[in-house]
Amino acid sequence: GESVGLHLPTLSVQEGDNSIINCAYSNSASDYFIWYKQESGKGPQFIIDIRSNMDKRQGQRVTVLLNKTVKHLSLQIAATQPGDSAVYFCAENPYTSGTYKYIFGTGTRLKVLA
Amino acid sequence: DAGVTQSPTHLIKTRGQQVTLRCSPKSGHDTVSWYQQALGQGPQFIFQYYEEEERQRGNFPDRFSGHQFPNYSSELNVNALLLGDSALYLCASSLGKQRGGGDTQYFGPGTRLTVL
Secondary structure, eight states: OOOEEOSOSEEEEETTSOEEEEEEEOOTTOOEEEEEEEOTTSOOEEEEEEETTOSEEEOSSEEEEEETTTTEEEEEESSOOGGGOEEEEEEEEOGGGTOOOOEEOOOEEEEEEO | OOOOEEEOSEEEEOTTOOEEEEEEOOTTOOEEEEEEEOTTSOOEEEEEEETTEEEEEOSOOTTEEEEEOTTSOEEEEEOSOOGGGOEEEEEEEEOOOSSOOOOOOEEOOOEEEEEO
């Protein structure tokens, strides 16, 4: 069935280092992907998105890479800061299949060590 | 520019009761999606409303129903509450298209529902 999974449930990084959060997806029909950050007690916050016709997209301190061949998505955070500590979700939307819903995985917790 | 707002923030109910949660979309958005997020898990899609109609539904029983108003705000109703309905209920808004998705969804802060 459809699923979005994550390789690492918890990732600990030193402040100032780069972080890489990985995500595997199983639906080859997925066309649109978003990374969300969720802090404790809050709703998911949009970080960056990418469409299936791209393999890389950069934002402020963040980069998303998409490898459609192996159905893999990653989020790179440069110079990780304490405020980056949160749970990160990738979400997929196979919209050309007529699906409006986003499919989320269980998330990766990022811990930034001082 | 107001983002997505939800009310109430927290709610405590007992089994068998009914609950109504409310959502106002981000300014300029016309589509509202509802998700249920159990503790330690990712959000699960309940349904999406566009043009005041439910246009897609996830794997949730009929006890979960909704409504969208002409001003694009939305309500989620849950009847005959079960203990397992305890969760964070998230509303997401987007600028819908008539066909297909691929619209960026922006989430509200959620309503924490506890069923005793």
